[in-house]
Amino acid sequence: MDLRSTTTSPTGDVPSGPPVGGPDISQPLLRLRGISKHFGAVQALYGVDLDLLAAEVTALCGDNGAGKSVLTKCIAGIHEPDAGEMLWEGRAVHIRTPNDASALGIETVYQDLALADNLDIVQNMFLGRERLSRGLLDEDSMERAAGRTLAGLRVTTVRSIRQPVATLSGGQRQAVAVAKAVMWNSKLVMLDEPTAALGVAQTRMVLDLIRRLKDHGLAVMVISHNLNDVFEVADRIAVLRLGRLVAQDRLAAFDRERVVDFMTTGTSSRPAPAAGAVATSDR
């Protein structure tokens, strides 16, 4: 698959703004219904309903062991759910392998980044999906495409896109991992604790990057412990507790205390800061 070759952007840039004339924006890009997953005797997810919308950042919050990673891995095709259905752009889909997920346009940026330190930025971004010309690697085309994607995300501080990833700062590495995820016509990018290991300035850089993904019309799901980051970047918040989705609503319906209440007790008696906030269920 070519880098966004279907877009009309003359520079081949990452397209800006939500797609025009595409599928109905109001319909969730990915709709999960009743997703359950158990490992042996341990029930990790109980009938999770979750909607992920295009051009929105959804923050998935929850304490350790709440099932955030399992849910992410179900969407990424690493685990297959035991029950429930997934609707992708309104169509029922079965995601059984990571390749199924990428074919739909779902990419995951893992906490430990999954970059090979000894390879340079271009090599990492095309790892496993190298472009060939006459059987040999087409370095020129890959380097151009990688450069365009990074420029589109305004990652412009790396000295050279031919420098090994080992020489990059934590924030730059995160940026490369994100760029790698958005290169492939992806529509949904999931980031697992994207700021966990970063300093203040680098965290800012990554949050800006997440906003840019949203501006480009992608659906973004951010898994985070850090409520500061969540409130800075999210449009919607979903809270998992012990495998159940206990709350899901727009950012305005929450404040920090309410999120913490939901994370720890599964319910909140505090008044919602904005009208119209409804916790989905307390099953």
Next chain:
Amino acid sequence: MNAMDGQPGAPSIDEETLGPEAAADLTAAVGEAIPPGVVPGTLRAYLRAWLARVRSGDAGVLPVVVGLIAVTVVFTIVSPNHVFLSAANLVNLFDQSAVFIVLAIGEGFVLLLGEIDLSIGFVAAIGGIVAAQLVQPSPGWPWWLAIAAGLLACAAIGALQGTIITRLHIPAFIVTLAGYLIWFGVMIVILGPAGQVSITAPLPDQQALYGLVYGYIDPLVAWVGLAVIVAVYAVVTWRTDAGRRRSGLVAPPVNLTIAKILLVAVAGILVVAICNVDRGKFLPIVGVPWVIPVVLAVLVLWTILLERTSYGRHVYAVGGSAEAARRAGIHVPRVRTLAFVLCAMTAGLAGVIYCSQLGGMTTNINGGQLVLYAVAAAVIGGTSLFGGRGRARDGLLGGLVIGAIYNGLYLLGLPIQWQLIVTGLVLLAAVSVDSLSRGQSAPTLARA
């Protein structure tokens, strides 16, 4: 030098003014400026980037070239009548090094994965013996078919060992240690009660095999061949580099491209000129031994495989981070198994060269020493024992260092024990350079 290892990139303006660290954290500030690293470097910027890499610990080819020059100078001074630098000795040195070079290039595949193959010494012996047995009068195979059979046998051995390692999850160290013993035994079994096989009989196919090291290319043909090789290299390099410069990609500056081409031309002219000096004592001996283009072909083919194909890219990725490779959708066990196959097959060719050099094979072949020299040569050449770093040319340079030490100490009339001690010390120095450079260059990737 080529696009793979060139990461020069002229520093952008913000970095000039703020320093690299400050620039790193101000991503959005630059806005939609020039895409990163697409400004073609000047020679100065290129050299500065190279110097920065050396300082950060990635010395690349520098230590081994310095080492090779040092060894050459020392042995030239101390050898009787400075015979070390004579044409006859240099050709001899290359003949002796060829086995180490090819073995080291083969071992390089496995070292790049962070693995080791201890069996290739005796696997090489098996390859040589299979080829030698098949050109005996009784099966009487043509020489090329015999060599192919030898390589195929070795590839099969590599496939067997590689499959056991990757499918049964047994460390390569153990599997290939078992292979070391097994193929040692098999070698003795194949050689039978005679304990040897010779390829010096005046049969055309045996002479062809023997001629790999002791057959020489006509001087005129050698010059023409060299001209063709240099011309092809020049055209390919120039077109690649110029194309990248035109489209604004990371590319070496013009003078560096010219320097690369000149270096190859000069090296080639030197080799052919030295080989075309009459070095016979009683009868004239002139010409490039066939083993030189054979080694060159292995070097070029394996360099292309490692640096210009997706398989090669995956080898580096698995060596750098197997987990990252797996998540990128790379079939890691397949990459690893194939690396053991390629390693063993390349070793088979080294065995054929060894067979030619010795005029046959005997049960006295020291496969243990061969494999250790192969690992040593690769590491001395700059291949990392920890995986993920190394190139085919490391085997060439490291093999030459080992060959030079072997040859030089022999010229001094020093017995074998000194050769062992000196080679061991050089290996230790090379591994220390590797280890130190890792410690400095990448504190973020501290490994257990």
